[in-house]
Amino acid sequence: MSVTEMFTYIQGFLSADQDVREDIRKVVQILEQTAREMLTVLQSVHQPSGFKEIPSKCAKARELFCTVRTQIADLKTKFPVEQYYRFHEHWRFVLQRLAFLAAFVVYLESESLVTREEVAQILGIEVVREKGFHLDVEDYLAGVLIMASELSRLAVNSVTAGDYNRPLRISNFINELDSGFRLLNLKNDPLRKRYDGLKYDVKKIEEVVYDLSIRGLAKESESGADK
Amino acid sequence: MKRREGEGCPQKNSADTAQDRELSASPSSPVIAAFKVFQQELDTKHDKYERLVKISRDITIESKRTIFLLHRVTSVPDAEDVLNEADVKLDGVRQKIGQIAEELRGEDIHQFHRAFTPGIQEYVEAVSFLHYIRHRSLVSLEEINVRLVFVRTEKADAKDSAEALPLGAQVLTFQVTPSDYLLGVADLTGELMRMCISSVGNGDIDTPFQLSQFLRQIHDGFSYIGNTGPYEVSKKLHTLRQSLGKVEDACYTLRVRGSEIPKHMLADVFSSRTTLIDPEEGVV
Numbered sequence: 001m002s003v004t005e006m007f008t009y010i011q012g013f014l015s016a017d018q019d020v021r022e023d024i025r026k027v028v029q030i031l032e033q034t035a036r037e038m039l040t041v042l043q044s045v046h047q048p049s050g051f052k053e054i055p056s057k058c059a060k061a062r063e064l065f066c067t068v069r070t071q072i073a074d075l076k077t078k079f080p081v082e083q084y085y086r087f088h089e090h091w092r093f094v095l096q097r098l099a100f101l102a103a104f105v106v107y108l109e110s111e112s113l114v115t116r117e118e119v120a121q122i123l124g125i126e127v128v129r130e131k132g133f134h135l136d137v138e139d140y141l142a143g144v145l146i147m148a149s150e151l152s153r154l155a156v157n158s159v160t161a162g163d164y165n166r167p168l169r170i171s172n173f174i175n176e177l178d179s180g181f182r183l184l185n186l187k188n189d190p191l192r193k194r195y196d197g198l199k200y201d202v203k204k205i206e207e208v209v210y211d212l213s214i215r216g217l218a219k220e221s222e223s224g225a226d227k
Numbered sequence: 228m229k230r231r232e233g234e235g236c237p238q239k240n241s242a243d244t245a246q247d248r249e250l251s252a253s254p255s256s257p258v259i260a261a262f263k264v265f266q267q268e269l270d271t272k273h274d275k276y277e278r279l280v281k282i283s284r285d286i287t288i289e290s291k292r293t294i295f296l297l298h299r300v301t302s303v304p305d306a307e308d309v310l311n312e313a314d315v316k317l318d319g320v321r322q323k324i325g326q327i328a329e330e331l332r333g334e335d336i337h338q339f340h341r342a343f344t345p346g347i348q349e350y351v352e353a354v355s356f357l358h359y360i361r362h363r364s365l366v367s368l369e370e371i372n373v374r375l376v377f378v379r380t381e382k383a384d385a386k387d388s389a390e391a392l393p394l395g396a397q398v399l400t401f402q403v404t405p406s407d408y409l410l411g412v413a414d415l416t417g418e419l420m421r422m423c424i425s426s427v428g429n430g431d432i433d434t435p436f437q438l439s440q441f442l443r444q445i446h447d448g449f450s451y452i453g454n455t456g457p458y459e460v461s462k463k464l465h466t467l468r469q470s471l472g473k474v475e476d477a478c479y480t481l482r483v484r485g486s487e488i489p490k491h492m493l494a495d496v497f498s499s500r501t502t503l504i505d506p507e508e509g510v511v
Contacts, residue, residue, distance in 0.1 A: 002444075003445060004444065006448070007447075007452060008451070010405050010448075010456075014452065018455060084337075112257075137268050141265065180259055183262045184269055185269065185270055186269070
């Protein structure tokens with residue numbers, strides 16, 4: 001094979017690769033749009049009026065997840081499934097966002113941590129790599145960490161809205177999350193950087209809880225927690 | 228009442244740490260149980276990654292040594308010996324690539340690609356250098372991949388019979404990706420430039436012209452790819468231009484000076500040139 005032939009072959013490979021990436025980018029852009037819409041819907045729980053409407057907001061977000069499922073199904077068709085990690089960078093960010101949104105919705109509904117299986121189910125994807133388009137464990141954890149900072153914000157705003165019990169529940173939840181993350185041996189990677197921010201969220205929520213308890217505002221739940 | 232609440236915070240904190248301890252002690256909490264699973268999964272992945280990095284580093288070192296060995300070809304009377312020795316060394320490298328293939332069995336090759344790409348590029352460089360010295364042509368991606376097929380008979384046999392698989396021996400393949408190939412070839416040009424200069428130093432007048440021809444072809448190939456390739460390619464293109472410039476300069480000098488200086492003195496002209504060129508040369 002001559003040099004020219006070889007380079008022509010490689011060029012063909014590279015341009016095919018670029019076409020695939022172009023397709024993926026287009027779908028991911030649409031996916032990002034939906035994720036932003038959903039975020040806007042959920043952001044409104046921070047409004048004083050939003051606290052009463054949490055169930056309806058969650059229902060609306062759940063509806064949007066249907067759109068997400070079809071869009072992800074579309075994304076799946078754009079590349080061979082065994083090459084997931086070759087193009088992973090393209091959807092990593094949006095998948096983390098979606099994991100966060102799913103976790104946030106589940107928290108608002110049931111005040112529990114969403115499992116990786118649940119997130120995968122909500123997004124219409126798999127958990128194990130062998131079965132196809134899946135949710136990488138690091139992306140799931142990153143999504144959970146985004147939720148933690150959102151919850152610290154929620155704790156502050158729920159006090160403003162007059163809901164004094166929620167911060168205590170959030171505090172318990174975040175503490176559990178924190179001790180969970182402490183079990184992990186993270187490398188010096190993006191996930192680790194994000195995890196480093198968790199302690200500030202914990203601190204913020206503890207401050208809120210402190211403010212509440214020092215003023216006797218968290219009376220009922222405090223006595224409830226003690227006994 | 229007030230006192231009790233004043234203590235609320237420290238109380239709360241101690242309650243939290245107690246809760247923490249309790250949580251990490253008892254796997255009954257679903258969150259902790261889940262994170263224990265994640266811990267294992269992440270550790271397994273990181274361990275595999277580290278092992279691959281280590282293998283890749285070994286491959287890099289061995290390939291570099293092979294390249295140094297091949298540079299001796301120009302100054303040794305019987306080149307065939309050196310080439311055979313290089314072949315043996317590369318066989319060792321291939322064994323290591325076999326280890327990579329084994330680690331990657333059942334995995335997504337792209338997930339760990341970053342761990343071993345430097346080694347593979349270096350291997351491509353060594354193999355293509357050897358191939359050029361032997362055949363004066365560019366080794367193709369296919370020719371490289373064909374040699375990266377590994378058959379595991381020992382141990383796999385027992386496992387196979389245990390798992391009742393029809394195959395007696397297991398065949399593992401490793402595919403060099405086109406971009407790794409491309410980057411390896413880009414590195415090759417640096418070696419060719421060195422070879423050109425040193426061969427002139429040995430009074431070899433033909434090799435530089437062949438090399439400049441070959442380098443020009445590769446350069447044209449890279450210009451054809453241009454910026455459609457990965458980002459690193461455009462970076463290497465710059466160094467490639469420099470190498471080509473040096474080789475072309477050498478050929479130019481050979482032509483001009485060759486007509487006026489007696490052959491045995493040409494070597495002196497170039498040995499003073501090499502000292503000028505070598506320090507600039509950053510690519511190995």
